[in-house]
Amino acid sequence: MHMAPRNDSCKSCPIRHSAVCAECDADELAILEQVKSYRTYAPGEAIASAGEPLDHLSSLVTGCATMSRTLEDGRRQSVGLLLPADFIGRPGRNVSLYDIEAVSEVTLCRFERLQFEKLVRNTPHIAARLLTMTLDELDAAREMAVTLGRRTAREKIASFLVSLARRQSAATKLSVPKAPVVLHLPLSRHEIADHLGLTIETVSRQLTMLRKTGVIGMVDSRDIAIPDFERLQLEAGEDDGTG
Amino acid sequence: MHMAPRNDSCKSCPIRHSAVCAECDADELAILEQVKSYRTYAPGEAIASAGEPLDHLSSLVTGCATMSRTLEDGRRQSVGLLLPADFIGRPGRNVSLYDIEAVSEVTLCRFERLQFEKLVRNTPHIAARLLTMTLDELDAAREMAVTLGRRTAREKIASFLVSLARRQSAATKLSVPKAPVVLHLPLSRHEIADHLGLTIETVSRQLTMLRKTGVIGMVDSRDIAIPDFERLQLEAGEDDGTG
DNA sequence: CGGTTCATTGAGCCACATCAAGAAGTGTGG
DNA sequence: CCACACTTCTTGATGTGGCTCAATGAACCG
Known part of the structure; x- marks a missing residue:
């Protein structure tokens, strides 16, 4: 649980043009700069746990994580593979429905939940990008369902x-x-x-x-x-x- | 392919408070009234087909439909059950990724795609509601993945x-x-x-x-x-x- | 009534799970 | 540098849950 790089500039961020901030202009980016914070996780470290509060929303900057649910008897199903630019957390809900676990060393660009929700409300570029990304994730989740249900x-x-x-x-x-x-x-x-x-x-x-x-x-x-x-x-x- | 009820008032609509229009105020509703149109489908009728254009976005008002993908050899997997208030179609894409088929007699409240996309851009209440609904669908799709992958x-x-x-x-x-x-x-x-x-x-x-x-x-x-x-x-x- | 569609039930089989045993890599301490 | 433990991956032998194939029953309809 070590804090990561001091706030690097968004301009040199590897996911600048693909994350939730992709459509932001310079002014909007300046606001994000002020409220974002980085955090890194070691391989195997839990980023969130099913049923537990998740008070930051983040973009995955580097590394890889999985999102999964484990049933009481230990059966586990992953519901998503998180790669750079993927978004973590759901605005409007402060509890995670899934376990999120760093697979490699992971760096997140985080926003405090209430702050980010306000940004979503006041920044159409962020709201629109978030909608697009959520729709893409929905497509991916449905594709996953086809694979899980019907493929060998x-x-x-x-x-x-x-x-x-x-x-x-x-x-x-x-x-x-x-x-x-x-x-x-x-x-x-x-x-x-x-x-x-x-x-x-x-x-x-x-x-x-x-x-x-x-x-x-x-x-x-x-x-x-x-x-x-x-x-x-x-x-x-x-x-x-x-x- | 028969056209359905003349434009009923949104005020008496059964999904008024749960569909994509749920958060709209009277003024916004008035705009929707002008551009919406109803259409009904018989049981078994195709509402959309995978790979084919889908030029209306709609809310399912009454009835039940499935959303599915069929592989070349006939294996079929449903990726969603559509019930009243559910939204059909994706803003920003004019092709359906799935077959959508009426299971019972279905009534849709439809919006021409470009018009609706403009509404999403200009009407925060619609954009916000659409985001919430999409996030809910994403949760449901992931829940489905757990069931398909790991349950007996x-x-x-x-x-x-x-x-x-x-x-x-x-x-x-x-x-x-x-x-x-x-x-x-x-x-x-x-x-x-x-x-x-x-x-x-x-x-x-x-x-x-x-x-x-x-x-x-x-x-x-x-x-x-x-x-x-x-x-x-x-x-x-x-x-x-x-x- | 036969024809058609949908649901149930049985018999047998097969893809994948389970159980079990190596093999190959990786890190630690001597 | 090796010995050892530990983890991850591979491979084999066996078991089984759900699929396939097949028949029958039940509802609907012309």
Whole structure:
């Protein structure tokens, strides 16, 4: 629970143009500068817990986190993978419905809840951006539901790799990853399993199946080579709705 | 594809206080009155199709619809059950990502897309309400992900009944359904199966299991009696995140 | 009445879970 | 530098929840 970098300028912020502040002009940014604060979390550290108060709203600046629910008997399901620019928390609610856990070292750009809610009310650029981001998350959550409900283990793994590759290349401005060569997995097998509603053993087995059939290559257990992205999409049983 | 009631007054609208217009004042309502139009759909009729243009945004006024995706080989997964007050369509996108299908006779209160987007920009009460509703849908979609990914068939069925009972009693202002006695299922076995990532046979079997163990009673195949709501919640493996 | 659709029930099977055992990496202390 | 513990990943053997296939029943309708 260490405080992080003194307030860096928003101008040099890596998520300046993709986070909730993306549409803000210079004046609005100046206000954000005044009320924001950074905080970092170590890998494995809890950022929020289901049912507990969450009195800051934040943007994830660097690192990776998961959002999950654990049932009484220990079954866990991830409901979202948080990457840079993703927003954490819900304006209008001071309790988290999910556990949010840092997977790698995470830096958040935080706003005190009441202050941020006031900003949302008074800053149309923030409200509009927040709406757009929430709608995008909703699409992603529904896509997840299709995967969890109807895809096979193999398709789930392939889908996961595809969506990860897409998000990674979106961050580097290539909307269609032509040859991302190698994809780094931010999650362990266990975390992937929880994300896809599988067990670690099934995740491991399906990854080796994909490797043995040449769909992917494995540099090491966390780095996946994708020689043919379209073939991977095919394995994912993708149906992007444009049919 | 028949046009529905001439423009009824918003004042007598059944979803006046729960739809996207809920927070509007009299002046704002007057504007909505001018640009809205009603349309009804027969049971089974398509309201939108995945990948096809959707040039109206609407509120569902009466009836019930599903939102789903069908994969090439016919596997179908519902990603949402649309009931009165629910919003259909996404501002800023003119294509639907999902099939939306009337399950019963449906009446929509529709707005032409560009007009509505302008309203969102210029009417904070609408923008704020839309954000709140979108955040609620996001919570629901994530809850769905937990159910699809980690609950057993029996728990899925019980969860579904619980959430249906909650939504039904929310519509009638009781936040905790004390004894809703009998719950009407708006969906067929097939539609329930697609909603829960199961087959019709499993849905049928689990319903009879719940009946045989006394958790529910069946008036007929579409009407379920719930003698003890808490017991049903227990069967659902509910973990509402509050502790 | 037959035809059609929807729900239930049974028998058998299979994809994925569970249980169990290595293997490979990583960090710590001597 | 190695020995050891510990964690993560892989692989194999076996079990099972829910799917598939198939038949029957029940409601509706022309």
